[in-house]
Amino acid sequence: MKIGVLSDLHIDTNGKHLPEGETFASLLNKQIKKQNIELFLIAGDISSDYRESQAFLDELKQLSGIQILFVPGNHDYWSRNNGETDTKKIYDFLKNQPESVLERPYIINDEWAVVGNSGWYDYGFADHEQYNELDFEKMKLRVGTWQDKRYCDWGQTDLEVAQWMLDKIEEDIEKVGDRKIILMTHVVTHPKFVVTLPHRIYDYFNAFLGSSSYGKLYEEHPNIVYSVMGHVHFRKTFFADRVQFICACLGGKKHWPTKSVESELLNSMFTFQLPEKATAD
Known part of the structure; x- marks a missing residue:
């Protein structure tokens, strides 16, 4: 099975760069067809409104005819057009969509499964000698503000949400048994x-x-073989301790080495092939 990976499409802010008559779903579908991709994974941040993100997923699934799997990014929990202020309500909406793997692992076959959710930040990668938890909770440094402060309201602290997401991943890993993940x-x-x-x-x-x-x-969980993620707008993959880490972000135009949306979709997309299941003679 050939699997495609992409994240951070940001179709709302990147939409002005589309060729006339095209949508992000139509351009992406061309690559899915051309590369014979059978399963497509999107690791979040399709847009900055959850209903626009879901409409994109609906369009892509209809055009491609293949299984699309999705975990929401922080932007997908925003509701800039629809005015929803309860992030857990948005989570529940997205969880119930057919492309979602939130609390619902996708079983590929007897050997492989897709497990995951958005995850959340736990402040762990910052400089804790300069800043403390109270500093991070402000989500503001000098003139810069982390925009989740405006658009996300979980009714919990970030650390509580991060732990909740981690607990859900652990529960979902248990659901898939000894399959590779x-x-x-x-x-x-x-x-x-x-x-x-x-x-x-x-x-x-x-x-x-x-x-x-x-x-x-x-x-x-040594059965985790691939780890797909996004958020940081990097395009990078590497192996560490038997795991292949994959970050395949389209990102914003300022991250693009070319001016072509179609070229950048191709450049940012990552594909890999799951090995065929061995059969007895």
Whole structure:
């Protein structure tokens, strides 16, 4: 089975760069067809409104005819167009969509499964000598504000949400038994995906890029083979301790080496092939 991976499409802010007559779903579908992709994983941040993100998923699924799996990013929990203020209500809406793996692992076959959720940031990748938990809870450094402060309201602290998400992943891993796992989160779970410190800005803002506490998943569950994530707008993959880490973000135009949306979709997408199941002679 050939699997495609992408995240951080931000179709609302990137929409002005589309060729005439195209949508992000139509361009992505062309690549799915051209590359014979059979399962497509999207690791969040389709747009900054949950209903627009879901409409994109509906369109892509209809065009491609293949299974699309999705975990929401922090932007997908926003409701800039619809005015919803209860983030857990948005979570429940997205959880109940057919593409979601929130609290519902996807069983590929007897050997493989996709497990995951958005994850949330636990401040662990920031500089804790300069800043403390109260500093991070403000989500503001000088003139810069982390925008989840405006658009997300879980009714809990970030650390509580991060732990809740981690607990859900643990529960879902148990559901798939001894299958090999493709783990998908939105936030990053490995320090190689955050900005190297010291850094005058990211000494603070690394706090909101991922969760260092999720690192224990790989130690406790050796059946995790792939770990897909997004959020940081990096395009990078590497192996560490038997796990292939994959971050395949389209990101914003300022991250693009070319001016073509179609080229950047191709450049940012990552594909891999699951090995065929061995059969007895």
